[in-house]
Amino acid sequence: MQSSSANARILIVEDDPEIGSLLALTVQESGMIATVAEDGRVMQSLLRNNEFDLIILDVMLPGEDGLSICRRIRSEKTTPIILLTALGEEIDRIVGLEVGADDYVTKPFSPREIVARIRSLLRRASYGLANNVDQRKLRFDGWQIDPLRRQLHDPSNARVALTTTEFDLLLAFCRNPGRIITREELLSLTHSGLAGPIERSIDVHISRLRQKIEVDPKTPALLHTVRLGGYMFTARVEQS
Incomplete structure (x- = not known):
């Protein structure tokens, strides 16, 4: 896990090429490294061979949906996950959190919001590693x-x-x-x-x-x- 967002490795799982490219560009312009997977199969292959600091996961994916993927990732890894969804009902957001997501963003979204949420989760995941806080067990x-x-x-x-x-x-x-x-x-x-x-x-x-x-x-x-x-x-x- 990176101690800050600089050079953080972000995996974007999004089947819409336009949205995937926008997210990748947003991440890269913020000094982070972006990798895009169009579905759960490609994502799984990337996860087997690479380490990522955070995952942005679209809920509506072809084949295995994002909620199922999120549940599976969470059973194996503690990597922070942001769900990306077009569903606006509160119950849909709650289900996302219940399957193990850390946060969610509803489409349409602003690039600034995505970056703010990524940095917030990365900061929390590494909080204290570079700070003089009590780290006793x-x-x-x-x-x-x-x-x-x-x-x-x-x-x-x-x-x-x-x-x-x-x-x-x-x-x-x-x-x-x-x-x-x-x-x-x-x-x-x-x-x-x-x-x-x-x-x-x-x-x-x-x-x-x-x-x-x-x-x-x-x-x-x-x-x-x-x-x-x-x-x-x-x-x-x-x-x-």
Whole structure:
């Protein structure tokens, strides 16, 4: 993962040649490296032989659709994913987040918005690597979170895959245990900035996070919802 957006490698999965060329040009003019794949088959071949810092993935693709591809990528990799969709309904955006996307952009889009969202995700994915922040490992209920390597291990020491946003949220909670954190504060603590996930999306990401760390996600013991307040992480957190 690049420590900044300079020379970041961006994989664009888009079947419309005009949109794919526009995205590639936008990425390249911003100092990043763009590679375009027209479908999931070409994308998979590229992923086998190359490392990318971020993926822009169109939802409406020929053959395997973008949501299915996103779910498959997320089961194997933690690479940040931005979904590109012409669908404007909120339920469609929520489904995208539920299958593992970190963010989404609705067509038609502005080049400035795409670049802002790419830089936001890259900044969050590498936050702290070049900054003087506390990178000591944190432990809770047998779990271990490593801010430097951006890894989470369960009590059996198996690595648990998290999206960029899920990792940011869990790290924010571990650094603020026992405190009610509002959705607005979570956006700030995860360094999302203006280009990060909208406030409503926080709930979807937290639901996915609960699926991964709670014994019973429907009755969470670690990550509580506080009515009219936000969320509270109730586990005892220790540094190591």
